Amino acid sequence: MVDKxxxxxxxxxxxxxxxxxxxxxxxxxxxxxVLKYQSRIVSIAFKFVKEIQLAEDISQESFIKAYRSxxxxxxxxxxxxxxxxxxxxxxxxxxxxxxxxxxxxxSELSIFENEDFFELPTNDSPExxxxxxxxxxxxxxxxxxxxxxxxxxxxxxxxxGLNYEEIAEIMNCPVGTVRxxxxxxxxxxxxxxxxxxxxxxxxxxxEIV
Amino acid sequence: MNENIKEKISALADGExxxxxxxxxxxEIEKEPDLRNYWDLLxxxxxxxxxxDLGNIGIDISGRVRRELSGRKPHAVKNYSSYPSYKSYLxxxxxxxxxxxxxxxxxxxxxDTDSFSDEASQTIxxxxxxxxxxxxxxxxxxxxxxxxxxxxYVSGGGMHANYVFPKDGKKFRVSLSPxxxxxxxxxxxxxxxxxxxxxxxxxxxxxxxxxxDEKKSRILQNANYFSSQIx
Numbered sequence: 001m002v003d004k005x006x007x008x009x010x011x012x013x014x015x016x017x018x019x020x021x022x023x024x025x026x027x028x029x030x031x032x033x034v035l036k037y038q039s040r041i042v043s044i045a046f047k048f049v050k051e052i053q054l055a056e057d058i059s060q061e062s063f064i065k066a067y068r069s070x071x072x073x074x075x076x077x078x079x080x081x082x083x084x085x086x087x088x089x090x091x092x093x094x095x096x097x098x099x100x101x102x103x104x105x106x107s108e109l110s111i112f113e114n115e116d117f118f119e120l121p122t123n124d125s126p127e128x129x130x131x132x133x134x135x136x137x138x139x140x141x142x143x144x145x146x147x148x149x150x151x152x153x154x155x156x157x158x159x160x161g162l163n164y165e166e167i168a169e170i171m172n173c174p175v176g177t178v179r180x181x182x183x184x185x186x187x188x189x190x191x192x193x194x195x196x197x198x199x200x201x202x203x204x205x206x207e208i209v
Numbered sequence: 210m211n212e213n214i215k216e217k218i219s220a221l222a223d224g225e226x227x228x229x230x231x232x233x234x235x236x237e238i239e240k241e242p243d244l245r246n247y248w249d250l251l252x253x254x255x256x257x258x259x260x261x262d263l264g265n266i267g268i269d270i271s272g273r274v275r276r277e278l279s280g281r282k283p284h285a286v287k288n289y290s291s292y293p294s295y296k297s298y299l300x301x302x303x304x305x306x307x308x309x310x311x312x313x314x315x316x317x318x319x320x321d322t323d324s325f326s327d328e329a330s331q332t333i334x335x336x337x338x339x340x341x342x343x344x345x346x347x348x349x350x351x352x353x354x355x356x357x358x359x360x361x362y363v364s365g366g367g368m369h370a371n372y373v374f375p376k377d378g379k380k381f382r383v384s385l386s387p388x389x390x391x392x393x394x395x396x397x398x399x400x401x402x403x404x405x406x407x408x409x410x411x412x413x414x415x416x417x418x419x420x421x422d423e424k425k426s427r428i429l430q431n432a433n434y435f436s437s438q439i440x
Contacts (some may be wrong), residue, residue, distance in 0.1 A: 009392060014223055014224030024427065025431070026430070032245075039266045159258075163223070179225065
């Protein structure tokens with residue numbers, strides 16, 4: 001069993017390739033980071049301001065600040081942690097500028113900074129919360145139905161946080177095979193959840209291309 | 210969608226691609242919007258798998274972030290006169306719709322003497338005069354900490370902007386020009402360019418100056434990327 005620190009390290013490294021491209025002025029790389037983290041960032045902002053529109057505005061501003069100052073990100077922490085701090089500061093500044101009483105204490109939020117994943121506040125309706133649970137149930141059912149090699153590779157990656165080389169060593173196969181198995185596993189899961197995520201997007205007026 | 214590219218996107222999500230491969234994948238995503246959606250779906254799948262909270266997963270602010278960073282405001286001012294000053298354009302930077310819809314970029318196949326009809330050339334010249342077309346220049350240097358020195362329209366319907374990197378004082382020029390009938394592109398050794406085909410015709414974005422080839426490529430990629438996003 002890989003410790004949590006190893007898993008965090010792997011997640012951190014996964015973002016660095018995109019961060020480094022963004023540092024070279026490649027907005028396309030930053031765009032993928034926005035897609036990856038936007039819902040989490042909106043949830044963090046929502047924790048402060050308790051209004052979804054405001055939370056979206058603060059999140060937008062936070063991403064803009066992050067892109068404009070990305071050269072100052074020294075890669076000592078995870079990109080998400082850095083982004084989290086920018087969002088928290090932006091939200092705090094907003095509340096101060098509006099003379100609002102803090103809706104949530106900063107210490108309450110700061111405990112999350114050392115965690116990779118945590119339950120975030122949302123503006124979701126009961127129906128959306130049920131759909132999210134349904135999504136997870138679907139994923140777990142599908143995971144158990146995957147071929148053993150595929151399931152093992154995917155599990156070692158997602159649950160244990162191992163990189164491809166480590167997985168290849170454990171499974172005694174080439175790295176390319178690991179990459180292919182992980183892709184096939186994800187592909188099978190995505191085909192199942194795609195109709196559910198489309199419903200989420202419709203509920204939030206997100207454009208489906 | 211191409212399965213090979215999707216597999217690479219999956220590997221990108223795990224940080225398992227080389228820098229060269231990352232660039233190739235970003236190029237592919239830029240050309241094929243469905244691949245961007247695939248990346249989005251991939252993130253949701255991964256979050257579901259590790260039982261992470263899925264709150265607000267339908268929200269999308271990426272377009273707003275992109276527009277703001279490229280200098281446009283979400284609610285457009287659509288009325289404008291032709292040939293506005295660049296400074297007034299910068300103050301107004303608005304407009305979501307391009308006068309012309311940019312379809313794709315042609316890089317290597319054009320020769321210096323490719324020609325187009327006069328009518329098409331006039332149409333593209335008019336399109337270049339629009340504030341939206343100016344955004345192509347403005348966006349091309351986004352995120353590069355370059356400072357605009359001056360900006361000019363030139364005969365034949367083109368325009369160019371001169372920039373400097375304050376950090377090292379290096380200067381460069383980004384130009385936007387119609388491809389005119391019997392047009393001959395000056396082939397200075399330091400000049401790099403792309404041809405962008407639109408429904409109004411073809412124009413050229415070029416970069417010259419004493420900056421690295423990588424920066425020139427970045428500028429041209431930016432010009433194309435932001436153009437293709439706003440149709």
